[in-house]
Amino acid sequence: MIDDNGVQVIRIGVLGCGNVGAALVDLVRTQADTVEQRTGLRLEIAQVAVRNMSAQRDVDLADGVLTRDAQSLVTDPNIDLVVEAIGGIEPARGYILDALKHGKPVVTANKELLANCGAELYAAADAAERDLLFEAAVAGGIPIVRALRESLHGEPITRVMGIINGTTNFILTKMTDAVLGGGDGDYAATLAEAQALGYAERDPTADVEGYDAGAKAAIIATVAFGAKVVAGDVYHEGISRVSGSEISIADRLGYCIKLLGIVERDAESHEVSVRVHPTMVPKEHPLASVRDSFNAVFVEGDFADSLMFFGRGAGGAPTASAVFGDVLDAAINLRRETHGSLGVLHEAKLRPIDETEAEYLLGLDVVDEPGVLHAVTGVFASHGVSIRVAEQEGNGPEARLVFITHSAREADVQATVRELRGLDVVRNVGGLLRVIGD
């Protein structure tokens, strides 16, 4: 639509007015004049679909903008562009497909949906010749999707490692500070704080158990490698089993523990490995300095070498910033009658977790008597797992052996652990932690 001053107006329909939707509405309102000066486009919030019309909202909306009829919003010819900020699979998937079918570009922050139904949605966007943009879906306000999609499009990327869940990084930071003597590490209180700050998912199990980071890792793999990777392909472990004693051992050995999403592609076999797990990160690695709810994504490529993207991965305002950038791109593309595409996605050749390789930390509570170290290291050797660091902590009933292996195959390490559990001299086998090099 062209307004009375001859300016093209892009009428935006927003689905959902929670943390992200409300912050986006605010951002459009405060930036509309600047955007108009710079692009000649006037962005306008035309409709906002909500479930509860009378809910208290800290957002400035003109009369008649709120609606409960999300279905009519996505098909309304007076809406030029749709932002989906309701989350979940359905009805979000249906709304996005309908909006695209009706010729509207769509911007979404919904990683769960993209990680489960991405290929269908990207194909629908291509068929409709409209944008489907999703910068906010990975690491919130950090411009990583665009960097992978555009700047690094031709780069032979070998590995992407990210702290891509703000809630768990916030919790791990507080736990680490508490264990190392600096603060209060009450888990439930910290999670409640993350929820109050708008970081956590509606069901925070998704954060704590690694599903949210897993969804983002699947999207990263899809964009970085052009492979169809879905949430179900991702191996994940969350932070619920990370103990204070692991945090202090890691610290003493020069590491901190971070929940990492790791996406790798083997240059020869083209196998892709996608996993999320607590990881020991050397203190001198750039990812180790990422605290609180901040996110960071560390990209390694054959030509570009190492790159790190850092910023706010959670929270309404930073996420809305990413959504807003996409809205602007899609609006400009709409005016030019063009659109972007992820291109052809091929079936992913997935490397099972058993076949992945890493260094591992393993702690064993043992009987403190002669020959124990020999018996234990013999088990490692019999599975071809070589030891890089071996230490004894404590004596007598407190005796504990701590090992860091050289790079080893997961299946061999798991077999080692199973056999160690059967040794009489081993009283308890602690959790396995994977370790990354510097």
Ligand SMILES: NC(=O)C1=CN([C@@H]2O[C@H](COP(=O)(O)OP(=O)(O)OC[C@H]3O[C@@H](n4cnc5c(N)ncnc54)[C@H](O)[C@@H]3O)[C@@H](O)[C@H]2O)C=CC1
């Ligand atoms: N909060 C954050 O830090 C980030 C969130 N995201 C994603 O952004 C999306 C939105 O997240 P938040 O705003 O934090 O969630 P939220 O729960 O604060 O807001 C979602 C809103 O959508 C409404 N809603 C749900 N179903 C609806 C329907 N059928 N019609 C109309 N309204 C409906 C809910 O009532 C709620 O107000 C999710 O996909 C989330 O994963 C992505 C990056 C960061």
Ligand SMILES: N[C@@H](CC=O)C(=O)O
């Ligand atoms: N719950 C997520 C929000 C952003 O994706 C997080 O904690 O990172």
Ligand code: NA
């Ligand atoms: Na992002």
